[in-house]
Structures are given as structure tokens and as C-alpha cells.
Amino acid sequence: MKEVKRRNTRQRNVVLSVLKNTHSHPDAEWIYQEARKIIPNLSLGTVYRNLKILKDQGKIIEIKSEFSPSARYDAEVSPHGHFHCTTCDSIIDVHGVRSGDFIDETVLKGVGKVASFQVVFYGTCASCLSRNS
């Protein structure tokens, strides 16, 4: 993506604020539906374009999961992991991920220079466990 002077648009602000107001790690379609409640004639393409820009700017995180066909997004950008429940499809934040040791190790092993990382756990979340017990 080329370096351009970004303008301050209502659409981009709404996309970001919708994402900041949820912990559900939604996909583009969900964000689109929510944002439409505020800007009814918003288009899905604009949502995708802005998600990419916001990701580039480091204001949001994109989550790629083996169990989700579409990318999921998160406005919490401090380093943390995710737990994807394969039963109810919800994604839960996992704080306290000790990435430092691993990044060091990776660097030490001569693999390369780490810029960021993603950790996703798969399994059954606590709610689903108790629901089926």
C-alpha cells in the first residue's frame, strides 16, 4: 500500500469505533452491518478498504483462524493471544502471552527478525464445556 496522506473520514472513524465497542472479534460483514446502523448507505468495499488501512496503521489487528473462513478483527492492539472456540465460534482474548522468550529464541536460532506474531488456541471454551456437561 502506497504512502498517502490519510484523511479523516466518517466511514473510517465509524469502522474503528464499532470495533472498539465490542470484544467479539467480528468479521468484516458484522462490522459492516453494525456500521450501517450509523451510516446506512455505507458499502462493504469501504469497510474492507478501511480495515486494511487501519491494520496498516497498527490501530487494529487481523486474526486468521483455521476455523473461520473470514478474517476477524480486534481493536485491542497490545500483544496478546486468542482462543477460538470451535463449538460456538467465539474468539476470546488470552492475555499474559510470554512472547519475549520466543521471539528471542527465534532470533537466536537465526530464523529472522520478528516484527509481530499471532497465537491462536483452538478448543472448547468454558461456557460450551459447562453447557455440555
Next chain:
Amino acid sequence: MKEVKRRNTRQRNVVLSVLKNTHSHPDAEWIYQEARKIIPNLSLGTVYRNLKILKDQGKIIEIKSEFSPSARYDAEVSPHGHFHCTTCDSIIDVHGVRSGDFIDETVLKGVGKVASFQVVFYGTCASCLSRNS
């Protein structure tokens, strides 16, 4: 996916052996092209179907990266992480990564029951670093 008695087909064997013979973490299309050298009339749909079956059987791993539009595959199934070089697009194995090293198990216990996990580092690999220095 329903439980069925799996048959031993040439197509599935070839897909698996193609993947076992590389460390490049290829996508379905690459596997398809390689496998076609052995079974010329193989179809891409069959490759996708078999990748899904092999994953279900735990014989291969699927890697979802923020920087790859298509899923990548790995026939090395022992728990390990990956490093995706955002310069040359190669994916490198990072061994010695265990979930317990990443996150306090007790924290994870409260979230749910973990069945598997995925760790992907993003950055610039050693080859690309030296090439551009």
C-alpha cells in the same frame, strides 16, 4: 465432516507424499501442480477435498497466515511454530514452541480446553536480511 470408512486412494497418497517431500509449506495450488506431474488428470477439487481429510486425520497441519491469501500446509505434525517472512513469502519451521511456554496453563484453563494451537511469527527472514544489507 461425517465419519466414513476412508479408502486408500492414489490421489490422497500422492497429495500426502508431495507434501511430505517439501519443507516449503505450500498452498493447495502448488500441491496440485506437483501432484499433476504424477497424476496428470488430477483435479484441484480433489486436492482440496483430500487436504481437508488429511487435516481431519491429523496427518497434516493447516497454516493460516495474515500475509497469505490461501491456506498453507505442512506434513510435519509435531507441535511447532512458524515464521512467515513478509519479504520473500517463505514459511519456516520454528521448533521448540510449546503452548505452555507461551502462556500460563492455569490462565488457559479458565478460558477453556485447548485441543491445538498455532503460532506464527511475522518478519524478515535471515536470507532476506543479509540480501538487503
Next chain:
DNA sequence: GTAATTGCAAAAGATTTGCCCCATT
């Protein structure tokens, strides 16, 4: 013989892009 599997092609789903008009700076 029976049911799983394949090849083919169409379909589906997710994301990107061209174009022209509008809005921000």
C-alpha cells in the same frame, strides 16, 4: 455390489478493484 472417491464444472464465499462522483484539506 456398495459406498467412498474422483473429475469436471458450476457455485459460493471472501476480498479487491475500476470508475466516476463527492468530500476533506
Next chain:
DNA sequence: AATGGGGCAAATCTTTTGCAATTAC
């Protein structure tokens, strides 16, 4: 006024699926 951004729709890319024919067991 200049140009980034939006809406819309078409296009692209990846993956899935229906179906009739084939193959493994």
C-alpha cells in the same frame, strides 16, 4: 483546486459442492 475516499458493481481469488462415472474394498 487538488486529491484522497466513498459507493456501486464487476472482477478476482480461494475453496466448496452437486453430479454422474469410477474405483476400492
